[in-house]
Amino acid sequence: MNLVCTECGESCNDSSSAWRCRCGAPLDLDFHPIYDFGCFAGREPGIWRYREALPVEDPSAPVTLGEGGTPLIESKILGRRLLLKLEYISPTGSFKDRGASVLISRARELGIERVIEDSSGNAGASIATYCAAAGIACEILVPEGTSPGKTAQIEAAGAKLVRIPGGREATADAARKRADKVFYASHYWNPFFFHGTKTFAFELVEQLGGRPPEAIVFPLGHGSLLYGTYIGFSELKRLGVINTLPALIGAQAAACSPFHHLHRGEVTLDSFTAGDTIAEGIRVTKPARAGQILRAIKETGGLVVAVDEEEIIEALAALTSSGFFVEPTSAVPLAAVKKLDSAWESVAIPLTGGGLKAPEIVARLAKGITGNSNCG
């Protein structure tokens, strides 16, 4: 397998542990496996049922904690029938476990003994937990003010937790400064991570009887699920399993919506400034793979939607009062659905992270809207 630059095309061997190209752009994995999608059907659920499609040398002994195989539930919420994929039913409570399992499996194969990662919380909790399972030392940088549930997960896994003042970008800068000396297990720079999240696409196709939904709406921060899903569907199209890619739609909090502005051609990343949002998982101002992700959205006929904080809270209350206990970030796509063309009949939404990541905040926000609607 080679790593190939997404901008200048230069390539290097994947064992180099380079985390970006010399030109500064992100790297992709030049990995195009050929396999029979039908052969997966009889296997145990989880991402490693797709082992022939995953970029590791020995898929028989992965670092796994039972990630993937998440339920797909059809539900009518806020007046619209949707396919909800419950990604929070996962070892650490978020979809990030798909990516962490593949990335840390590969790191262990490469003999890596120590990694660093920066995260708003979910990716850090996931990388720390999989490093614990793999016996790899781990240092996680998080922005000051990250939810205690997420930082507790990181510390319980035995990782070193470092709180960085100054927000998400300052945390990323601090990690990048260390990344030339320590293996950078980044959920947005490292392409192996995306080859874990691509299994989200595989599962959807299996669960829907061989076809993708018409559209999928993602909470969009660094795009680690959206872009992985794009890779997954692209693989399936190349193999002839599906004919068309579903429209991939990014949902952002209006207060922090670089993709929304870029998509409309309004700003450049360097000039973008952001406000605060309760959707802490996508509080990202400088997404590393902005160009790639915008191209994927365009190619699939998707778009980027921005929603207000009030709309996020309304969507959150609708979800929790229907039994889907998620964190605020996971409510952003539902808020965005209201603004979509209703021409798409089958629309899927990943519920990316569980409410137990920040339970008291979720309860307070949800109660503010619903009162105690369900009690007698």
Next chain:
Amino acid sequence: MNLVCTECGESCNDSSSAWRCRCGAPLDLDFHPIYDFGCFAGREPGIWRYREALPVEDPSAPVTLGEGGTPLIESKILGRRLLLKLEYISPTGSFKDRGASVLISRARELGIERVIEDSSGNAGASIATYCAAAGIACEILVPEGTSPGKTAQIEAAGAKLVRIPGGREATADAARKRADKVFYASHYWNPFFFHGTKTFAFELVEQLGGRPPEAIVFPLGHGSLLYGTYIGFSELKRLGVINTLPALIGAQAAACSPFHHLHRGEVTLDSFTAGDTIAEGIRVTKPARAGQILRAIKETGGLVVAVDEEEIIEALAALTSSGFFVEPTSAVPLAAVKKLDSAWESVAIPLTGGGLKAPEIVARLAKGITGNSNCG
């Protein structure tokens, strides 16, 4: 289906909403379905793949949030190779979702509009969440001091949360006083709950290629998982799917171990007094089904083991530093394993509840033991 008293044998129709016999003893469900266990193999994971085995009239439209289908992972921890069944990878983060899905499905079939439940937290969070999914009003009584994560789940689901002073038994008393007027969705009195948790046995047999493990060690409070598992294995034996029941072993915190004392014939329930334990999920002094559960343990060649707080903390740290982020209650069986005869080769342990239920407590306890063992 009839409800049959476990002591005097009197029976009544299951739609009566009686929560115990007139003689005061618990009721069991007289339900012995005949089905082909092999026919489940090709279906989607989750408890409703076993629908022919579940006591509802219309299993095609259950109240489900994707519960069950939990991973089984073989791991060497504290020097012993174990089969860990990750029950915390579940909609509300605990195995209770298996029982809540069946119980609330049945309640909706019966036209119930309002339920009450008492819980140390996990069962309450689960019943509240499934009531939200079913559109049933719900009131949950919890002991003062229940972990904020659990109470937040209850409130976010729109249930009415009532904190009762005076500990777990005072909470149960308060619920029983209301239970003649409101449907009592109890995870230890209501037999439908146990017909949800019995799917734990079915999954183990499927995952182990048609055979049960030799022994299973449970955290033992009210016994809602142990006794459900007993029902499940008993069904499979009756159908000829398995030949022998595995040894069912109850693990208790020494500070609160009524089963341990009863098993040794040392006390009666009325005379039992208890101290405090970090295993809040099994802080139960007066288990409703003590007689039944002791008989099940004896019939299967099992036993009851009590462990100290220090042993629980050591087991907790061993689990979290291996990537299994669980609540303290879930560490009790691992602590107990050290005291077992090593003649059992295949020993399974359910990891019943996730660490996100009380993340800061878990992180503090785990760090106290391991330091930052995994960091560089």
